[in-house]
Amino acid sequence: MAGEQLALTVLMGVFLVGVVSLVSRMENLRAYAPLTSGDAGYGDSAATGHKPSGLLRWLTTVDHKDIGILYGVYATVAFVWGGLAVMLMRVELTTPALDVLGSTGVYNGLLTSHGITMLFLFGTPIIAAFSNYFIPLLIGADDMAFPRINGIAFWLLPPAALLIWAGFFLDPLTGGTVEAAQTSWVMYAPLSAEQANQGVDLMLLGLHLSGISATLGAINFIVTIFTERSPDVNWANLDIFSWTILTQSALILFAFPLLGSAIIMLLLDRNFQTAFFAVNGGSPILWQHLFWFFGHPEVYILVLPPMGLVSWILPKFSGRKLFGYKFVIYSTLAIGVLSFGVWAHHMFSTGIDPRIRASFMAVSLAIAIPSAVKTFNWIATMWNGNIRLTAPMLFCIGFVANFVIGGITGVFLAAIPIDLVLHDTYYVVGHFHWIVMGMIAFAAFGAIYYWFPIVTGKMYQKRLAKMHFWLSEIGVVITFFAMLLLGYLGMPRRYATYEFNGLIAPLSQVTTLHQVATLGAFIILFAQIIWVFNLVQSYLEGPVVETEDPWDLKETGQYSREFEWFAEQLDSTDDDAPALAADGRGEPSDD
Amino acid sequence: MSSRTFDRETLLDLIVNAIPLAMMAFFVGVFVLYNPFGTDIANQAIQLSIVVITFSALVLLTYFSARAISNAEAELKADPEEFAEPQAAAADPSELTSSDESHGETAATGRDEHVDDESVEAEPTDEEPTDAE
Numbered sequence: 001m002a003g004e005q006l007a008l009t010v011l012m013g014v015f016l017v018g019v020v021s022l023v024s025r026m027e028n029l030r031a032y033a034p035l036t037s038g039d040a041g042y043g044d045s046a047a048t049g050h051k052p053s054g055l056l057r058w059l060t061t062v063d064h065k066d067i068g069i070l071y072g073v074y075a076t077v078a079f080v081w082g083g084l085a086v087m088l089m090r091v092e093l094t095t096p097a098l099d100v101l102g103s104t105g106v107y108n109g110l111l112t113s114h115g116i117t118m119l120f121l122f123g124t125p126i127i128a129a130f131s132n133y134f135i136p137l138l139i140g141a142d143d144m145a146f147p148r149i150n151g152i153a154f155w156l157l158p159p160a161a162l163l164i165w166a167g168f169f170l171d172p173l174t175g176g177t178v179e180a181a182q183t184s185w186v187m188y189a190p191l192s193a194e195q196a197n198q199g200v201d202l203m204l205l206g207l208h209l210s211g212i213s214a215t216l217g218a219i220n221f222i223v224t225i226f227t228e229r230s231p232d233v234n235w236a237n238l239d240i241f242s243w244t245i246l247t248q249s250a251l252i253l254f255a256f257p258l259l260g261s262a263i264i265m266l267l268l269d270r271n272f273q274t275a276f277f278a279v280n281g282g283s284p285i286l287w288q289h290l291f292w293f294f295g296h297p298e299v300y301i302l303v304l305p306p307m308g309l310v311s312w313i314l315p316k317f318s319g320r321k322l323f324g325y326k327f328v329i330y331s332t333l334a335i336g337v338l339s340f341g342v343w344a345h346h347m348f349s350t351g352i353d354p355r356i357r358a359s360f361m362a363v364s365l366a367i368a369i370p371s372a373v374k375t376f377n378w379i380a381t382m383w384n385g386n387i388r389l390t391a392p393m394l395f396c397i398g399f400v401a402n403f404v405i406g407g408i409t410g411v412f413l414a415a416i417p418i419d420l421v422l423h424d425t426y427y428v429v430g431h432f433h434w435i436v437m438g439m440i441a442f443a444a445f446g447a448i449y450y451w452f453p454i455v456t457g458k459m460y461q462k463r464l465a466k467m468h469f470w471l472s473e474i475g476v477v478i479t480f481f482a483m484l485l486l487g488y489l490g491m492p493r494r495y496a497t498y499e500f501n502g503l504i505a506p507l508s509q510v511t512t513l514h515q516v517a518t519l520g521a522f523i524i525l526f527a528q529i530i531w532v533f534n535l536v537q538s539y540l541e542g543p544v545v546e547t548e549d550p551w552d553l554k555e556t557g558q559y560s561r562e563f564e565w566f567a568e569q570l571d572s573t574d575d576d577a578p579a580l581a582a583d584g585r586g587e588p589s590d591d
Numbered sequence: 592m593s594s595r596t597f598d599r600e601t602l603l604d605l606i607v608n609a610i611p612l613a614m615m616a617f618f619v620g621v622f623v624l625y626n627p628f629g630t631d632i633a634n635q636a637i638q639l640s641i642v643v644i645t646f647s648a649l650v651l652l653t654y655f656s657a658r659a660i661s662n663a664e665a666e667l668k669a670d671p672e673e674f675a676e677p678q679a680a681a682a683d684p685s686e687l688t689s690s691d692e693s694h695g696e697t698a699a700t701g702r703d704e705h706v707d708d709e710s711v712e713a714e715p716t717d718e719e720p721t722d723a724e
Contacts, residue, residue: 140675230675231673232673232674232675233674233675234663234666234667234674235656235659235660235662235663236660236663236664236666236667237663237667237674237675326601326604326660327604327607329656329660330604330605330607330608330653330656330657331607331608333608333652333653333656334607334608334611334649334652334653336652337645337648337649337652338611338645338649340645340648341641341642341644341645341648353628353631353634353637353638354628355622355626355628355631355634355635355637355638356634356637356638356641358618358622358638359618359622359637359638359639359641359642360641362614362615362618362622362642363615363641363642363645365614366611366612366614366615367611369607369610369611369614370607370608370611373607561675
């Protein structure tokens with residue numbers, strides 16, 4: 001008895017020592033959490049001076065800029081994964097038969113992985129990279145409102161990616177028992193509910209995790225923009241990128257919890273014999289309603305911030321302020337609201353009531369207006385402006401051009417009669433790739449080049465950046481025009497092979513167009529290799545930027561707050577250590 | 592929504608959202624007046640509610656955001672030195688910012704990135720690129 005009490009006492013003592021140790025470590029952590037230390041903001045040596053070195057710094061950072069860089073690196077890795085997956089698919093599609101991948105299951109796994117990776121692991125994080133790094137700078141905040149939640153939101157993403165991709169890793173280890181999920185990114189029931197493959201469960205859990213991450217980030221941005229703005233920033237002079245991030249965050253707040261709930265229901269259907277999405281239960285159509293109630297706002301979650309980036313960057317190289325600043329704000333908000341009233345336009349061919357279908361068509365046509373308004377604003381901004389064709393500007397112009405095609409093909413699909421003909425064909429694939437690659441990725445590239453001097457303190461290779469743009473644009477046009485034409489010819493989407501009867505579609509023309517699309521995809525791939533090389537090479541060896549205004553923005557009165565911060569960094573950096581605190585490669589001097 | 596809350600300029604800005612609102616109002620009228628699919632109270636209620644709820648949500652958000660921006664603009668006008676520069680551009684698209692002439696050349700030549708050669712070091716540096724400390 002006495003021995004037990006002694007053991008308990010010792011255990012309690014060890015526990016208390018552990019608590020004290022943990023608390024003291026927490027105090028150390030507080031020292032380099034800008035907001036928790038009270039007065040330390042970016043550019044303040046107290047904030048950066050306490051960062052641990054090396055890997056530990058990146059694992060423990062709560063600095064919004066560091067987290068922004070982590071998001072950017074993460075998104076790039078995901079972009080490579082998703083890109084390589086689609087290259088394998090495009091190679092397979094050069095011939096009608098199954099000649100390369102060996103089985104349709106591999107193709108389906110790659111297709112699923114490509115879609116989910118590009119939307120959830122590249123699209124959302126690359127936007128978060130810019131918003132984390134630059135929103136606090138643009139609104140004059142010390143950091144995000146909740147720096148540690150910001151860190152948690154990012155660190156949920158690597159396990160999410162591992163779970164989503166787990167099937168590929170586990171397939172060889174389990175002898176094929178666990179395979180890559182083959183549900184496509186929409187995970188339609190009953191296929192997703194009945195596919196007896198634990199890779200699907202892992203993928204669903206990973207997706208759920210990424211949704212939690214996005215939701216935490218959204219809450220953080222909403223609170224930051226509402227409460228952490230500098231006193232000289234109000235709703236009338238808040239920058240346009242922050243407006244789009246605010247709207248995006250609101251959409252995430254309403255959309256992602258629904259996806260999480262639907263995923264839980266699907267997991268229950270798969271593992272606990274519930275019948276939410278069973279044919280004789282809640283119905284597979286219920287899944288489609290729940291998924292697309294999330295899924296269509298997700299389109300705008302992904303595209304509104306890139307629109308904000310272009311609205312921010314394009315005027316800088318047009319020599320004029322954004323034309324119709326408030327038009328862009330109101331149209332952004334309108335898109336945000338209307339995006340929740342259009343979800344069933346993805347379901348026109350499911351046999352839902354024609355009256356309800358007509359309503360969704362009406363709202364879908366209405367949402368085209370605020371989208372088109374933005375296009376006219378960008379064009380009007382450039383009109384009579386002094387255009388400077390820098391790499392960021394080229395990507396912005398490419399963005400607008402691609403949006404015209406991607407957007408208008410979408411308006412066609414909003415019309416029920418056209419949708420019924422083109423549904424589930426490559427036309428739809430072409431349409432949304434004009435948006436996802438032609439807009440979202442292009443805006444990201446433009447923003448990366450635009451802010452490259454701030455983040456790295458170096459300048460990229462201009463000629464390579466222009467090559468990157470032109471090859472990307474040419475590749476996008478070739479690949480996705482071919483897909484639109486394939487859709488007109490009736491080529492169904494999601495097929496690994498297309499050895500169908502010539503009565504369905506003219507096989508020789510379909511084959512040729514697939515080969516053209518693959519050629520375009522290789523051009524895009526080559527362009528992205530140039531991009532990655534340029535970034536890495538310029539980061540390591542590029543010329544150091546010593547001017548506070550690398551884009552000559554002062555000349556046109558558009559020198560903005562993030563470059564003011566950059567100038568402060570340059571001023572506070574020793575001559576001996578010219579690297580910036582922005583990316584942690586150097587520390588500001590103490591004086 | 593008095594005229595004092597929304598001046599003429601704000602009302603003009605709100606046209607951007609008035610157009611989709613008008614489109615949705617038009618479709619509500621069409622759905623009420625023309626129904627080729629037969630009577631079905633439940634489906635007709637859903638049909639109208641989808642458009643009406645979306646319409647109402649957009650009206651509310653437009654009103655409150657316009658009011659917030661309008662009030663913020665009034666603050667800007669009342670105390671311009673306390674605030675950062677407004678983001679809104681001049682309404683006249685032909686109006687250019689200050690140094691038009693200096694930019695004329697670059698517009699004509701489409702000159703690349705405006706990083707002066709003097710402003711960057713041509714040679715790669717030997718510094719450690721990644722080490723934090």
